[in-house]
Amino acid sequence: MPAAPPRRCCPWPAGSYHRTVKILRRLKDGSLLGVSGRDITYLSSGALISQIVLVVGQIVTARLYTPEEFGHFAVVLAWANILAVLATLRYETAIPLAATDEEAGALARLCLITSTVTSLVVMTLLWASATSGAELIATPGAWWGVPLLLWGTAAFAAVRMFAGRAGAFGRVGRAGVVASVGQVGVQVGLGVAGVSSGLIAGQGVGRVLNAAWIGAGGALRSGGSLRQVVTRWKRMPLLNTVPALLNVISVGAVAPLVARWFGVALAGQFGFATRLLAAPAVLLGQAVSQVMFPRLARLERTSGEAGAQLRRATEALTLVSLPVFSVVWLLGPEAFAVVFGEQWREAGLLAAIMAPWLAANFVSSPLSTYATVRDQLGRILLISVVEATVRLAGLYAGVSAGSAIVGIALYSLAGLGICVAFTGWVLALGGVGRRGLLRDLAVPLVIAAAAAAVSVGTRWAGAPTWVVVAVGVAGVLAVSVPCARRVLRLLPGRSR
Template sequence: MAVSRAGILPATLTLLAGGLLAQLLPLLLGPWLTRLYLPEQFGHYTLFVAVAANFAVLACARYDFALPLARDETEARDLMALCVRVLLCVTLTSALVALAAALIVGASMFWLWLPVAVAIAGAGQWLTQWSTRAGRFTALSGSRVTQYGGAALAQVAGGLAQAGVAGLIIGPLLAGGLALAWLRQPSPLGGWGGLRTVSRSALRTIALKHRDFPLFNTPHAFAGALQDTLAVALLVVFTGEAAAGFWGLAIRYLKAPASLIGGAVSQALYPRLVHATPADARTIVRQIMSTLALTALPLVLLLLAFGPTLFASVFGEQWREAGTLARALAPYIGLHFVASPLGVVTLAWGAQAWALRLALVGQVMFLVALALGLHIGGTVGGAWAVSVSMTLYFGWFFWRLPAQCPRPLPIDREL
């Protein structure tokens, strides 16, 4: 069927409205949080989130992203049942890793919250894609408001109670658990109990049908999460935990627009691309890229001109170094803003193998540039090196992406 930008606009605006409200509290409370917690505590929290993200991308083996492609309710039910089983296995694995870290390695006890974080994140990803398939964009917006706004409020409460790193970690977990209530609805074909009765043969069939997701998209997503973990580890090794805290704050706030706008665009774009003709799909992707680039440009210029001053004024003078990092990372952040929602394009087009190969190259470039920059010029040198290397990487990605649209689209192919 024909695809126009108008077809995506209502869903995007609904998600964007929820996202704006979801980001409002964290943005308003951020300056308070930086006065309640030390940079070193933010460094610990940044590392915890990075490690949890590594498990979270494995949580459903990315089969959750196949839900919008399901042809009927039976296939959707089988995919959901598969997601639940994989999520339970990954959560158990993370619990064993956390217990070993606490008892054998002697790591901080807050790592015992790792399996809770993995379970909540995995369930959120699964139910988000399920709601996207059903077009439940109001529920998606409500979930985001509860998750992000609630996390900031809970972290403030933890800071006032002088809970330290635990306050930063537990707050988002409580909010994430509450956010799942927005996404819950009776499962197709028999309610939630129907998920337990799916046969092994049905699970095997559906797993093989959508095998590209664990084979290509899962390594892709895991490599991206691992990149963030290794980046934080490099910062701690080269410059200490406070530097990791500065980096974490800068990345958290600089990527907030990409999370807000990019998340809304991708959730509305994915199901639309699945049903688009090749010509319409290429057209709409080019239009989205152009619009996102024009939106990102003012942010980049603002950071380049006033980054350190802005961060010192808003978060306190002790966070000026985070603003210096923000200035150095500005080109990378602008390009990431454009690329962030385009991850679903390769899912819809069945180009996951190409995306995986390119992403691995980009992640190696990122880490090598960061390590060399840290060695030569410290934290700021590492940030500028990342911006230079990622400009080359994203430039190639944007140029080659439209050519990945297949004929016919994956939804029309037979197994």
């Protein structure tokens, strides 16, 4: 009697199983999305889970903390981000450029040492000022938050670069998930307990967890000489620190100025909006940047040919940014009010105003790594000075006009112009034909501009909310379809 055929352990059809295995195998060997696409997917998958956790956490914390508490949190976070740039002196940007792994390890170890020393010095100064009754950061009782966030941010920047050079993108993605869970857990727990500084504590725990989970064992065991790398890469702190500092002040750490000029509550609305808008950049933009930087550096060292990858990345980033940010600039106030509560409608309006600039920044920020690879530090410094001056002048114009909306609109418009100009310069630096790229992107860009114009016109005409929402949804769909079609053509093996 013949033996009965073995039973499958699960009801999954064999055909579906084999197709899934084939897709996963192609993803792993790079034939599905390309090698860069594979590594970006590894990072983005972890970032996706992290951002889902953080967005859910923000929905909860929006109802546990007031705009004023978010404002104080934004001020502390801004100071930590500013000081984190000074803590590493931008030596972490040299890690992918180092000639040997020993030299890269020494650079990472140097950044960890300077970050620790800087954090201890800042902690001592802020503790002394708090005990004497002088709050240097104008956020009562939160002096401890700046050094905590400072160390976590600076250490993470160094170990992330070191892990990226080694290709450990999976570990970086997992670290982000652990950090986001820890951050949200602490923020929600302390919010329920009524601790006003819970946002600061949770952010600090998250950043420290992120750096610690990635680890820097290879860097700490490296035999490279600290003195040699300080001397060899001294141009990094000399030419790269100021542009990075100006970028942080004018983009990611403008909350203290908003709080001073327009009030702490508006700074809370502004910070709430910018953190939500930063989610796509964290989800994909940073992943692209982290993968591209060492890869472009290697291409320049070996063949000097990086233009093709630069063009492909620019087109892909643009096609992703348009539908993602169109949701915000077309539906911002209504979406924020529904998801986070009516008290955050103003944050939705600010998000809609800033969305075009942040969509452009989503593209230009990862591309900036190529300018560093090409040793254009002097030009980057000049661009950063112009950008910071124009952006902050636009924001201050709102003070003169007596309107925060005017100031933030001019601030965003200046950022949009700078990002577009910077992207064009980087593409020219890589020998990429800009006319051909614009021709390929013309349809999505025109549709996005038309959708924005119709949405603004509908709002100015005082149309009912359901009409505004219907127009916004239609606009998002109109932008998304051509972008999705174009992205599919960029996949390996597809015709353009």
